[in-house]
Amino acid sequence: MSCPTHDLAVVEIGGVRTLVVSPSIPEDAPSAVREGIARRRIVNAGGTCPCGARLRLPGRADRRRARRHGEVLRSAPARHADDCPAADDVLAAAMRGA
């Protein structure tokens, strides 16, 4: 499997224009790895994973306060279902070939 590169996209997340950096999907990766990365890319861009995971953004008041202070959102967590191909443990095992 080759070392992944990254793609950049500008999308609107939570009403804010956002630059999203996501890993590319290696063409030579096993299908489980490809699926896990594809699902993470969906969530990173503000979408919903088939397992239901979405970005957990700060509340509107926190976003407004951050904007007033010129701060930017650098990351937001998402919690995939335990058996989702994008879940940390599942994707890590797929990447190890387990």
Ligand SMILES: [Zn+2]
């Ligand atoms: Zn998921």
